[in-house]
Amino acid sequence: SLLGSSPTSGFSARSLDKNRVKSRLKKFITRRPSLKTLQEKGLIKDQIFGSHLHTVCERENSTVPRFVKQCIEAVEKRGLDVDGIYRVSGNLATIQKLRFIVNQGNCSISPRVFPEEKLNLDDSQWEDIHVVTGALKMFFRELPEPLFPYSFFQRFVEAISKIETIKSLVQKLPPPNRDTMKILFGHLTKASKNLMSTQSLGIVFGPTLLRAEDEMGNMAIHMVYQNQIAELMLSEYNTIFGSEEA
Known part of the structure; x- marks a missing residue:
């Protein structure tokens, strides 16, 4: 053709670009360290939820996880007179938020904005005691054993x-x-x-x-x-x- 390129050359250049992007993405994804690698390097410690009970206790140098004690204290302080305290479900999104904060507090790859030691279950965002009881049940449910x-x-x-x-x-x-x-x-x-x-x-x-x-x-x-x-x-x-x- 007059422009010195065939009608398909633009298409093949686009394909080439797509392939380059794909291979770059693939390289990036394969280079990203896995959670296990990050844990092995000590960048991410084992999380509270989903870890073995003995692992959490060893790390905290106790025989009862701190989070379990905190939940129990909160319930005994302001939940024992609530009807169906463990039967009624709390808002799942808020429970997941609490779970995330507790796990983040144990993760040194991100700023320790919410260290678990300073978790305050009397904070207004956990005002619904069913969120605390729901998180406690979730902790036990997610234990690997x-x-x-x-x-x-x-x-x-x-x-x-x-x-x-x-x-x-x-x-x-x-x-x-x-x-x-x-x-x-x-x-x-x-x-x-x-x-x-x-x-x-x-x-x-x-x-x-x-x-x-x-x-x-x-x-x-x-x-x-x-x-x-x-x-x-x-x-x-x-x-x-x-x-x-x-």
Whole structure:
């Protein structure tokens, strides 16, 4: 043609540009360090939500996660007289915001604007106590292994009506599981004296705190046991935890 280029040359140049952009993007994406790499380099510490209980406790040098204690304190301060305190759901977007802030406080790759140590659950943005209870339930739900470890699930099921056996099983648990359990159930017994029965608390917390490793098994039967064991831990709290030092 007069311009010295064929009608397709513009098209092929555009394709070339597209391919260049694609390959640059691909390089950028593959060069971006993964979360695991960032964690290994110490740029991102393990987060609070979704980490193993023992990992959180080791890092905080305690046997009960700080966030669990903070939630329990907030609920006992201003939530025990709220009807259906653990049954009613808080606003999910606000719960997710709280979760994000707690995890950000543990992340040194971003400015520590919200260090978890300074998290104030009395702040007006967490005014709805159901947001705090929702975040506490979410923390336990997101544990990679539940509060009642997988290896203990069957043993608790078999000991369902033997309080002394349950007490000795609790004493055999790793300290973070045992101490967190003691504080959580101690708190829930206070909630049960108010406006939630031990039965309804068992229904709410059973599946969150106990589950079989292979959940494809007898799910319906497991659910009955989950609720019953959680209920039993509440109704027999003093017998099970009474003589223990946490």
